[in-house]
Amino acid sequence: MAKRDYYEVLGVSKNATEEEIKKAYRKIAMANHPDTHPDDKDAEERFKEASEAYEVLSDKTKRQNYDQFGFAGVEGAAGNYSNVYRDFSDIFSGFGGFGDIFDSFFGGGARSSRSSQGGVNAVRGASLQYTVTISFKDAIFGTKADVSYSHDDACDVCHGTGGTGTKTCPTCHGRGQVSRGNGFFQMASTCPTCHGSGMVIENPCSSCHGTGLKKKNEKLSVTIPCGSDDGTKLVLRGKGNAGPNGGPAGDLVILVRVQDDKYFVREGRNVFLQVPISFTQAALGCEIEVPVVEGGKVRVSIPSGIQSGKSLRLKNRGVPAFKGSPDDRGDMYLTVIVETPKHLGLKARGLMKDLAAALGEDSSPSPIPFER
Ligand SMILES: [Zn+2]
Numbered sequence: 001m002a003k004r005d006y007y008e009v010l011g012v013s014k015n016a017t018e019e020e021i022k023k024a025y026r027k028i029a030m031a032n033h034p035d036t037h038p039d040d041k042d043a044e045e046r047f048k049e050a051s052e053a054y055e056v057l058s059d060k061t062k063r064q065n066y067d068q069f070g071f072a073g074v075e076g077a078a079g080n081y082s083n084v085y086r087d088f089s090d091i092f093s094g095f096g097g098f099g100d101i102f103d104s105f106f107g108g109g110a111r112s113s114r115s116s117q118g119g120v121n122a123v124r125g126a127s128l129q130y131t132v133t134i135s136f137k138d139a140i141f142g143t144k145a146d147v148s149y150s151h152d153d154a155c156d157v158c159h160g161t162g163g164t165g166t167k168t169c170p171t172c173h174g175r176g177q178v179s180r181g182n183g184f185f186q187m188a189s190t191c192p193t194c195h196g197s198g199m200v201i202e203n204p205c206s207s208c209h210g211t212g213l214k215k216k217n218e219k220l221s222v223t224i225p226c227g228s229d230d231g232t233k234l235v236l237r238g239k240g241n242a243g244p245n246g247g248p249a250g251d252l253v254i255l256v257r258v259q260d261d262k263y264f265v266r267e268g269r270n271v272f273l274q275v276p277i278s279f280t281q282a283a284l285g286c287e288i289e290v291p292v293v294e295g296g297k298v299r300v301s302i303p304s305g306i307q308s309g310k311s312l313r314l315k316n317r318g319v320p321a322f323k324g325s326p327d328d329r330g331d332m333y334l335t336v337i338v339e340t341p342k343h344l345g346l347k348a349r350g351l352m353k354d355l356a357a358a359l360g361e362d363s364s365p366s367p368i369p370f371e372r
């Protein structure tokens with residue numbers, strides 16, 4: 001894929017101020033951060049792309065080089081986020097908790113990922129994703145879904161602390177970091193044993209072997225709000241994995257998948273339905289009954305002389321806004337498809353010829369094409 005212009009990536013103008021660039025980056029980074037988008041490759045890409053753009057545009061010299069020479073002027077900047085990383089504490093100040101998320105995403109380093117909550121090696125637990133598939137109609141009007149999943153919970157023997165007492169971590173000898181010189185992120189990373197605290201538990205709990213965690217099967221009844229659509233994500237705070245050693249829990253992200261309907265097609269808050277009518281119904285006009293998404297049927301008058309492909313709007317028969325009022329709905333569009341009779345009997349054929357004559361149609365020359 002072609003590399004996008006850094007200004008375009010952040011959605012700012014070429015003469016944007018430092019503050020505007022920082023603001024734009026913060027917005028993208030928060031909207032795509034890996035914690036609320038677990039296993040979302042697109043979000044991760046957007047996040048990386050924005051981080052790279054920010055690394056260049058937030059640095060006066062690099063920005064000048066980029067403005068003058070394009071990507072060639074800042075070669076080597078890509079893939080090295082150490083400067084960006086240093087700025088995170090600044091950028092995300094006032095957004096308590098995000099520091100930890102970025103620590104785990106960037107493999108830690110400059111800041112300890114210890115949480116104020118929990119024991120010596122407390123870190124935030126992972127977020128989990130669960131996919132719920134619902135019917136077309138349930139997505140429109142909302143439903144409840146049973147979610148049954150397994151996650152890490154606090155060990156009930158040590159109450160999540162992992163044990164008693166502390167000693168210096170044998171892996172990093174108390175530094176909290178280990179060097180990791182190759183790969184995408186060229187930087188020191190958080191020690192995997194102590195998660196950056198430099199300390200480990202001296203007397204680990206025999207039940208959980210010091211992790212403070214145990215597996216738990218959970219059943220939840222999750223409300224899927226009206227107006228949900230395929231791809232809607234619902235975030236249940238704190239329902240993910242418990243953090244090791246008493247750290248805060250991650251989230252449970254419910255990904256909503258919606259089954260196709262046999263007849264209706266949805267686009268945003270409107271629904272579309274194709275109805276076949278006969279050639280004579282189209283010419284003379286008629287009353288037909290059509291199904292609606294809430295169930296049942298409504299009568300609709302088709303005006304005489306309607307053309308095939310023409311749409312009629314049925315107000316307030318569409319989709320409510322997400323979590324909105326179920327009475328305030330989008331619209332339904334009926335697309336009329338006029339069916340030409342395929343097999344004419346002798347009598348019908350004769351009548352059709354009479355009709356053609358009555359309409360002044362001459363069947364011999366080829367018709368004049370429509371003007372474009
Ligand atoms: Zn335990």
Ligand SMILES: [Zn+2]
Nearest residue numbers: 169172191194
């Ligand atoms: Zn360590």
